[in-house]
Amino acid sequence: MNAARRKIPVAACSGIGKSLGAAAREAAYILTEDLLPEKTKVVALSLLVMGDEAARREVEGGEAVAIDGCKLECAAKGLTCSGASNVHKVAIFDVVRRHRGLKPEGVCDLNEDGLKLARAAAEEAAKIVDDLGEEGGHA
Amino acid sequence: MPDLPKRKVGLIACSGEELPEGTVTRRAVRKVLETLRPEDTVTLCLPLFLAGGEGERAFAKHYPTIAVDGCDKRCAARATEEYSAKPVASIVVTDIAKECGCGEIGTARRLNDGGLKLADKVAGKIAEETDRQLKKPGRAGKAPGGKR
Numbered sequence: 001m002n003a004a005r006r007k008i009p010v011a012a013c014s015g016i017g018k019s020l021g022a023a024a025r026e027a028a029y030i031l032t033e034d035l036l037p038e039k040t041k042v043v044a045l046s047l048l049v050m051g052d053e054a055a056r057r058e059v060e061g062g063e064a065v066a067i068d069g070c071k072l073e074c075a076a077k078g079l080t081c082s083g084a085s086n087v088h089k090v091a092i093f094d095v096v097r098r099h100r101g102l103k104p105e106g107v108c109d110l111n112e113d114g115l116k117l118a119r120a121a122a123e124e125a126a127k128i129v130d131d132l133g134e135e136g137g138h139a
Numbered sequence: 140m141p142d143l144p145k146r147k148v149g150l151i152a153c154s155g156e157e158l159p160e161g162t163v164t165r166r167a168v169r170k171v172l173e174t175l176r177p178e179d180t181v182t183l184c185l186p187l188f189l190a191g192g193e194g195e196r197a198f199a200k201h202y203p204t205i206a207v208d209g210c211d212k213r214c215a216a217r218a219t220e221e222y223s224a225k226p227v228a229s230i231v232v233t234d235i236a237k238e239c240g241c242g243e244i245g246t247a248r249r250l251n252d253g254g255l256k257l258a259d260k261v262a263g264k265i266a267e268e269t270d271r272q273l274k275k276p277g278r279a280g281k282a283p284g285g286k287r
Contacts (some may be wrong), residue, residue, distance in 0.1 A: 014154035016165055016182050025156060029248040042247075044155045045186050046214035074186035108166045 007041040008129055009058045010072050011079050013069035013092070014045050019104040019114050020092045021069035026118035027092070027125065039133065040065070042124040048078040056082045063132055065125050066094065088128045095121045102117060148176075148269045149183045149204040151226070153215040159244045159254055160209030160232040166250065167232075167261035168207055175266040178283030180274055185215050188222040203272045205230065205265055228268045235261055 007043045012028035015021020032040045047055035060083035066076035067090045096102060096117055110125035152168040155161025172180050183204065187195045198204075199219055206216035206226040216229040236244070236257055244254030269275075 006250075012156055014152075014156070014186050016152055016154060016168060017184065017185055019183075025154075026248075028156060033248065042156045043152075044157045044161065044214075045156075046153045046155055046161075046218070047212070049186050049188070050212070050214045050217055052212065072187065072190050072192065074184070074190040077190045078186055108169050 006058075008039060008063055008065060008132070009043040009084070010040050010065045010067065010125070011043050011048060012067045012074040013075050015074075016029070016070040016107060018069060019106055019110065022059045022107045022110050023104055023114050023118045023121065024067045024069040024075070024092045026115065027090070027121035030119055030122035031065070031067075031125045031129075035122055036129055039129055045078050048082045051082075057082045061085050063088065063091065063128055065128060067121060067125060071086065088125075088132075090121050090125045090128070092117065092121055095124060123136065145178075147202060148180050148227075148272050149198050149202055150180050150205055150265060151183045151199075151206050151215045151219055153185060153206075153208045153210075153213075155209040155214070156247060158209050159247050159250060160188055162209075162247050162250055163232045163244065163254060163258045163261060164207045164209050164215075164254070166258040167265060170258065170262040171265045171269065175262060176269050179269055179275075183219075185218055190219050196223045197259065199226075203227040205268050205272075207261065207265060208232065227272055230264055230268070231238070232257065232260065232261055235264060 013021045013024035032042050062087050064079045064084035069076045069092045102113040104117050105111045150168045152164035183195045200223045204226040205228045207230045208215045209232045219226045239260045241253040243259040245251035
């Protein structure tokens with residue numbers, strides 16, 4: 001069977017109270033618009049949480065990427081509950097530990113360090129997606 | 140007399156990542172929290188309702204909440220009602236966009252000037268509703284403005 005390859009859904013933390021949540025959201029856009037637009041697409045976490053059928057169809061039975069801002073991992077949980085077969089996690093709070101000089105600030109408008117953190121997280125996510133492609137995983 | 144917690148209004152934005160209107164909900168809610176009504180509001184995280192955020196659920200059961208949704212799927216309003224209690228008000232960005240004639244509002248990643256103007260309008264509505272819930276009608280006229 002040569003079914004059209006579907007894009008890997010990417011869900012980001014919707015955290016509105018902290019910069020790390022905003023960085024997760026920005027990372028999802030960097031990944032899906034700048035780094036791997038042909039392989040990935042954003043899905044709205046709120047739609048998944050509420051069981052929207054179209055959003056669930058994007059996710060069910062396939063690989064997915066969660067970019068979370070805090071340890072509660074809402075994006076990963078949302079993808080798992082929506083039927084993703086394998087959720088690959090990128091945790092912003094771990095990424096920031098690997099880039100200790102960065103001091104992200106802001107929510108609606110991230111500062112320069114916040115944007116750098118988002119790019120670092122997006123690059124980690126892109127590596128995961130590229131590795132999946134090499135394994136012939138997502139179809 | 141016990142020291143009772145101050146009554147505040149919880150704001151829940153849908154944050155929809157796929158639509159610019161979702162980004163408008165975030166910006167509007169943050170503006171109310173940071174600039175317009177910082178003493179009277181808190182934000183609640185929508186996905187935490189599902190992920191088991193007991194603090195979010197408990198707050199929404201006992202305090203008034205305003206749901207701010209980007210589209211008529213109204214995820215924030217429905218999630219709040221399903222997991223806690225019915226919000227006292229439900230604001231939908233697409234409804235306000237029709238009234239305000241802001242035109243194109245940019246992308247989910249970057250709002251343009253029309254999107255920023257729309258966010259200001261939505262923030263004003265949220266502030267008015269907050270005042271109504273807290274019975275502070277005198278301030279309703281001061282809602283819009285302030286920094287973006």
